Amino acid sequence: MPELAANSRADVHALSGLAAGTRYAFEFAISDQQMTAFAELAGDCNPLHVDREFARARGYAGPVVYGGLLIAQVSRMIGMHLPGRDAIWTRLEIDFRAPLYVGEVARIEAEVSHCSEAVRALELSIRIVRGSQVLAQGEASVSLSQ
Amino acid sequence: MESSEIYRRLTPIFQDILDDDDLVPSADLTAHDVPEWDSLRHIRLIVTVERELEVKFTTPEISALENVGQFVELIQSKLTRA
Numbered sequence: 397m398p399e400l401a402a403n404s405r406a407d408v409h410a411l412s413g414l415a416a417g418t419r420y421a422f423e424f425a426i427s428d429q430q431m432t433a434f435a436e437l438a439g440d441c442n443p444l445h446v447d448r449e450f451a452r453a454r455g456y457a458g459p460v461v462y463g464g465l466l467i468a469q470v471s472r473m474i475g476m477h478l479p480g481r482d483a484i485w486t487r488l489e490i491d492f493r494a495p496l497y498v499g500e501v502a503r504i505e506a507e508v509s510h511c512s513e514a515v516r517a518l519e520l521s522i523r524i525v526r527g528s529q530v531l532a533q534g535e536a537s538v539s540l541s542q
Numbered sequence: 543m544e545s546s547e548i549y550r551r552l553t554p555i556f557q558d559i560l561d562d563d564d565l566v567p568s569a570d571l572t573a574h575d576v577p578e579w580d581s582l583r584h585i586r587l588i589v590t591v592e593r594e595l596e597v598k599f600t601t602p603e604i605s606a607l608e609n610v611g612q613f614v615e616l617i618q619s620k621l622t623r624a
Contacts, residue, residue, distance in 0.1 A: 486582050486585065486586070487586070510589060510592065510593050512585075512588060512589045512592050512598075512599070513598070513600065513601065514588055514592075514598070514599035514600055514601050514603065514604045515584070515585045515588045515589065515601070515604060516601075517585050517586075517588075517589050519589060519593070537585075537586065537589070539582075539585060
């Protein structure tokens with residue numbers, strides 16, 4: 397079994413424990429290896445993401461972390477933590493506000509904004525921040541299997 | 543809240559979630575009448591109505607609904623009790 401799977405067990409929450417206001421957050425940083433892996437996976441080799449000099453010439457401090465890798469952290473949040481094991485996404489809206497660079501530490505924060513027990517669904521507010529700066533924010537809808 | 547006001551509040555929600563700008567929810571409307579009204583959009587409808595009208599439903603209440611008219615009656619009963 398891959399190491400990631402062996403070390404990773406999704407959190408389990410009863411719907412009654414997911415009232416509006418429930419929060420979870422964790423920090424992450426994107427590595428060069430993850431950038432390379434994503435470029436290969438997505439087939440997106442845009443030089444803003446893979447060419448340091450090109451990115452700098454365009455006014456960025458370095459290669460810009462793929463938005464897809466930020467969304468991957470949203471996936472980790474929903475699938476592993478809030479709400480965790482029984483979750484499946486049904487909607488995601490996200491605005492990217494500022495770039496994240498390789499190796500920088502960012503923090504993803506999620507909060508339940510609405511919990512519908514009738515249809516076992518949650519609405520989450522999501523923010524990705526670097527210090528006090530908001531890099532991305534949005535909303536996700538999540539269904540919970542029985 | 544009068545039922546006419548509830549229908550007025552529901553109309554943009556139905557139009558947005560069911561992707562039909564011309565849709566006007568009526569009492570006898572059901573999910574069978576709207577091709578886009580699948581299970582996921584049904585969940586979004588319920589969640590959005592809960593949020594917009596500040597009501598909460600239970601699973602048995604939602605499961606028992608047969609048409610929009612019954613949904614409006616349910617909403618009205620919730621708002622009357624509130």
